Amino acid sequence: MTSNFLDDITVPQRATSILSAAELIEREGVKLEKSMNFRDKGELLSVFLVLPKEGGEYKDEWDAKTGTYVFEGHDSTTVDTGGKSLDQLLMYGGDKLTPNGKFFKEANAFKDGVRRDALQVQVYEKLDPGVWFDKGIFDLTDAAGVKEEGRKIFKFFLMPADRARADRDDTHRAERMLPAGTKAEVWERAKGRCVVCGIESGLRFVSTQDSPVYGKGNTQGSPVYAEDITLLCVKDRGESSGWGLLG
Template sequence: MNQIRDDVLSYREMCEAENVQTLQRGMNFRLNPKYSVILMSQRSNAPYRDKILSDGITVEYEGHDQPRTRYIINPKYLDQPRATINGTFTQNGHFALAVDKFKRHEEGAELVKVYEKILPGVWSLKGFFDLVDYKIELDGKRNVFVFILSLSAEQNTDSKAKIDLKHTRLIQSEVKMEVWKRDHGKCVKCGSTKNLHFDHELPFSKGGTSLTSKNVRLLCMEHNLAKSAKIE
């Protein structure tokens, strides 16, 4: 059975994984023919209000603002747009249309690959999610899109293998930041800084928790796979 590996990547490694030179936008509809990509952040200085809900498998992702121009100095006072002035869809519009088609049973849920910024230069692959809904909320001064993504049982686009969603929980950002600093960005077993993963010392399926750094550590791929083999 596939598992959420919670890979740790640099910005360059993330771009290479998606076969692009840069990832400058947070929302990237159909960046890959099989899926879309979003970049999220729950850091205090993040420009948008992204969050993982208490169920541990649902992400709320805020849509994106109009770009700054000589006429738009502060987009934070303007409603987030579904379309441009030319009538073409913005990224908000593309993602919203995918939800509309899903809810009308015209297409399946859009598969979205989610990366999260943990610290400057440090990203974590959260896995694949199903884009299942969106809403438009008043944030106090303007309307914003909020997209709802649920962790997908499909975590490998080249395989039909599924994960057990009942026994899977995402590790919260604040826990990851604490673990990264505590473990000095290295595998706790061998000190490697390559191919790192955030690992549950005691898996959630065995009663472990994602809510505290005491049960989370950094492991390199070799030691993560060795541990998985022992558990299975």
């Protein structure tokens, strides 16, 4: 089972990008528990899991002007105490790369021309316990350390790997790039069901201004606020079919 979004415009898209935990494990071959999972060998890609930080806030960003997705690095623990470090770290004890460090190294290798092709990263967003959203595959093009709220964090800059599709006919691009926190809020409000018929399969996050139920309008924009987004099934958004456990 591959990502819903590949750099091949001939590959049909599934009716939903929402996955169960079992589907995610089947796809990735293992239960992923860390937010940053580095892989640079074999067929499986590296994986970012977009998880809520302390307090339930998501920290991912989408810059529509530059077409860049921004992922915040993971909080580190110290080797000596196992406790949480205030700053996010690149190294453990000065000689071992943290997950932040591994991705930071590859991002800079690409930016500096040492690496010809960008490291590709599959991104999933957590909507609820056992429920995930396939955000797609991205190219890791840059990384930077920044000061934020009195501590050092790392930000990773990625671009959709399927830009050929996105530029032509990716009708669900706005849904993909909605912030994870917005999706999670809408999912909770709709209780994981189509708001029209109550079905739990084939669901998508749809602008209330664009859906067939609520009428057409503002088809050029990407809605930002959760109150502008709803959850609809295949039938109630005017499509033909779906497949998969949640499709």
